[in-house]
Amino acid sequence: MRWNMLPISVLSVLGVWTDGQSVWPTLALLVFFVVGYYTTGWEHRQYKARKQDLEKLRRKLQAD
Numbered sequence: 001m002r003w004n005m006l007p008i009s010v011l012s013v014l015g016v017w018t019d020g021q022s023v024w025p026t027l028a029l030l031v032f033f034v035v036g037y038y039t040t041g042w043e044h045r046q047y048k049a050r051k052q053d054l055e056k057l058r059r060k061l062q063a064d
Contacts, residue, residue: 002037002040002041002044005033005036005037005040009029009030009033009037012029012033013026013029013030013033016029
């Protein structure tokens with residue numbers, strides 16, 4: 001998910017930049033994609049930790 005965000009963000013930022021608009025929409029779009037990139041990383045770490053907890057519980061239940 002995170003790697004397909006890179007070409008989309010580059011093309012979007014270049015599209016806004018080359019339209020001759022102000023710098024502010026370009027910066028806003030860039031900030032949006034940067035925040036989205038870090039948010040998906042945080043979400044992935046949350047699911048990874050949850051998966052490890054569930055695997056530990058499964059091993060414990062299978063041992064009994």
